[in-house]
Amino acid sequence: MKREMTRSLILATGLVALVLVCAGSALLLWDNVRVAEAADRQDVAAIAAVVAVTTDRDDLRAAVARTAAGADGRIAVHLVLGDIIGSGRATHAEVAAVAAGAPAPSSWRVLPGRAVVELTEPAAVVDVETAGEIGLLVVIAVLGSAAAVWLGGRRFRPLLRDMRTLADAARAGGTRVRATGPAELADLAAAVNEVADRTDRLLAGEREMIADVSHRLRTPLTALRLDIDVLDDSVVANRIRGAVRALNRDVDLIIESLRPVGPLRPAECDLTAVVRARMEFWSVRAEDQGRWCEVDVPDPPLPVGLAADVLAAAVDTVLDNVFRHTPEGSPIAVEVVAHAGWVTLVVEDGGRGVSEPDEAVLRGHSGGSSTGLGLAIARAAAESTGGSLHVERGRLGGARIRMRFGEAGRTTGSAAPRAWRLWHSTR
Template identity: 65%
Template sequence: MKREMTRSLMFAASTVGVALLVAAAVLLVRTRACAAEMSDSQDVATISAVVAVTAEPDQVRSAVARTRAGREGRIAVHLASGGTIGSGKAARAEVSVAAAGGPVPASWRVLPGRAVVELSEPASIVDTWVLPELVVLALMGFLATVVAVVAGRRRCAPLVQDLCSLADTARDGRIRVRATGSGELADLVAALNEAADRVERARAGEREMIADVSHRLRTPLTALRLDVEALGDGVLARRIRGAVAALDRDVDRIIESLQPAEPRLVPCDLGAVVRARMGFWAQLAADQHRWCDVNVPDRPMSVEIAADVLGAAVDTVLDNVFQHTPSGTPLAVEVSAHAGWITLVVDDGGPGVSAPAEAVLRRSSGGGSTGLGLAIARAAAETTGGSLHVERGRLNGARVRMRFGEAGRTWRGSEPRAWRLWQGAR
């Protein structure tokens, strides 16, 4: 903000300074031109007055020497007797025509029967004082620009301070910003407060909706748990019991998350979480005759996110593959770490994603689902400063790339320059 304000002030002050400097330079040149023209007119008038009194060559030569034009060799007196005093450029024929009453330049003076005073060229407006005066004007313009920028920064400092205070206050979602300052700033504060109220109402409605859905799941979930107990101790029965238990835990977690709480930044090992979750998904892939490749390094890869939240994000991405691709579709999961980032890549050999940019938005899925899956995974990645992108993978299907900021490392928070988005059909 301060840098942009300084640049704006410098641009405005420089524009005004250059405009004033050009105007002053033009005025200086015009003043010099008028002074030079007046000086030439006075010199011609002085010599003409002397010639009108006497045509003595010595006296005329003395008068020419006393004038500026004479000292600079720009004036000549053509006597009627045939002599020329001073320096002139006119030919004898031109002088004869002028003496006979013919047309003459405006800078000449004809004294009939006595002489013709010739001003060969006008005085120069550029002298030893013009350049120093222009330099002084440039220095004054530069100093005026500096003073304008400094004064403008001091004048705008209270506004910048108010904006910084506004930003610091607005970062805390539990309080509202006080409407202080100028009229425009007060309008901005009021708009922020209205936006915060709308967000809070939306969050409250979402919590109520989730609470209603979660409580509605309790009854069928309890009945399902009772029915599972009658299946015995076979492999299928144990698998169903595990799924029911996981669903029960998820419902408990949803209900618990409805209560406002500070976000937990408990680091966990991303590789360990992925390996643990792939123990379940790899078995499910085998049941559906899917080729499943898992490449997770053994070294610790810590991210500042709770393990259950990370596990839920991984499950949503993998569940998206199983839900939207037919049985037998290959699957690959890979984890890599580089430059302070840990990247989880999930590839499949399915038909791909028709709208990759919209697939990661909440309730924007085009595949007949609720659209919450990838949005939840994206939110989990963004809590660490990362991101989620959908692109074309090495299995010619969809690739979901989740990027997490590594705990305890410095990383650049900018988005990748470009991501390949593939238009398929899911």
Template identity: 55%
Template sequence: MRALLTRAFAWSAALGGAVLVVGAGALLVVAAGERAASEDRRDAASVAAVLAVTTDPDAVRGAVARTAAGASGRLAAHLPDGAVVGVGTAAGDVVEVSTVDGGRARVGISAPAPVVTTGLVAQLALLLLVGVVATGAAVALGRRRTVPVVDALRALADTAGRLARGGDGRVRVDGPPELAALATAITAAADRAERLLAKEREMIADVSHRLRTPLTALRLDADALGGGPVADRIRSAVTALGHDVDRIIESLHPVATAAGGTCDVAEVVAARMAFWSAHAADQGRPCEVELPGGPTPVPLPADELGAVVDALLENVFHHTPARSALTVAVVGHAGWITLVVEDGGPGIADPGRALHRGASGGGSTGLGLDIARTAAEATGGTIHVERGSLGGARIRLRLGEADSHHEPASPRAWRLWRGRRP
């Protein structure tokens, strides 16, 4: 910003200085021309004064030689007898004079004096130097006057960076009233966002704790079912639900989530698919899982990535018919780990809206895709909603590999849904 302002000041000061230098230089040239013409007239008048006293050629020749115009060969005296003293003609400025013997003599300047002289060049050079110095002083003064503005803009930019990283958004700047008002608005917006986030955490905590009572009753009922694969599957589902509620409650505490961590995407997907594959088999749903042989580390805790996998698969089981096919794949390439969940259902009618929490439509809150998008962006990646080869939706989650130092996706967006294949 400071460099931009400096260039602007430099161009403005240079333009103003050029106008002043050119104008002052033109005045100097005009003044020099008038001064040279005045000197020529004075030389002609001095020779005319000698002719009024005497027409002796030697005396007139001495008078002509003593003038600057005569020395430069531009002045000539025409005597009454037709003799010419000096060099040149009387075609230019002519001064007529009456001689002592009653005759008429003429003194003429054949060419004007040169305007560009050593003195004029020196004056123009001094004027140019003054213009350059004045331009530099104007730029330095302008930079000094913009220091508060640049400092205020830098403070606002730093605050915006902290907000993007989830930090404090409070800022106070000393600068122009407009920037101070902008800082106040940013602080107010940050405070409001913090209050809304706290309210959201409080609401989730309340809902999660309210789930405790029916969840306990459901666990007791599941224990009363006795043995058998169906009873075991119900007890496993109740246990997984209880763990999910525990993770939601724990995630509300900033200290618990600040530690971060890494996990292996293939291992997390394999662990979660042990549960979801059994659920798919119970529905008669074809289910394929493709996992790579090598490590696939991402900078996310295993619980957080497991919640992402559960959210995506829960969407598939909730919004597609029971016997719709399901494919889950993990691919690592060029510093990115891609998690793909594809189904054979009807697809997503409005993917842009589906990725906005609370406005998904189709009987969904959009919470599952919002959780997945947030996790992907936390690693510098993106989420893409596409049509898959099975005919339904394909959710492609692009996660930045651990220790790859990916920049945040810009813009943080998604690929829009393409038209249904014929």
């Protein structure tokens, strides 16, 4: 870019300098022409005045020699007697014709009956002095062009610096810049920042997807861990236990190495169908651990703006937290309530509860040894439908996780639906 700007400056200033040199030279030569013509006319008039007084050859020679044109050999006096004083180019016939009344060149002077003064050629326009003046114009133009290119380079230097900063920021892919130059440069900086923001959002969404998928692996890992508990202490069983622990540790490392943020992609599914399907799995696990499990799901379908796998992952993460953080034998209750465009999924347990409910729903926060993504994934799923997630103290003595989803195709009502308040007050 700097090279192109320098070339443009050189081309522009060179063109201006050329125009100025040509114009200055033309004016200088035109002035020299006018001065030379005036001097020649003055010399011819002076010689004619001498011829009008005397035709003595010596006097005429002296008069011709005193003029600049005569000294250059450009004036001749043709006497009627046939003598020529000076260096003439006209023939006797031409002089005789002019003396007889024929048209004469404008530079000649005819004195009837005495002589004809001939100016053989005009004075030279370009001489050493004029060439020096033109040369001085060229030098001034070159120096002016060089100064203009230098000053233009200094003027463009902040612009080039900002453009290099923009290039470095675009290459780095995470830096934000603020350009203070022309409006076009500011627009370019805004575009670079916008691309960087979009890239960050895409990367964040990709990381969140990886983290969420990794977290979903906890469900089969939980099933494997529960199944392994019934095995004996054989070599194969211990090897399986070690593999499950290693896989669980690897999943934790994947989740902890990511900082996912970004919206979920909404779709539509039947919440009641998804909850029933997932509770068939978790009810078996609850029975294996001696947990009392109550499931209350209404028969009519309740569509929500979520993909079935995303909703299933949210349900699994909440129930996985229950199985991971409550003692075996603790009761579980799952219920679905719908009213005023909202569908509320409630999961309660008989464990110790949550000490910090507000922080528990934040991504990456954990009160125990987990990754702190479970409730955050469930909260993101609920909020993607316009709902929310709340952690409270439940009727079973432990935590109550209340996930509220916006029903698909329905206008939502109050932030705290009356059906939920009535249901909550009767418990």
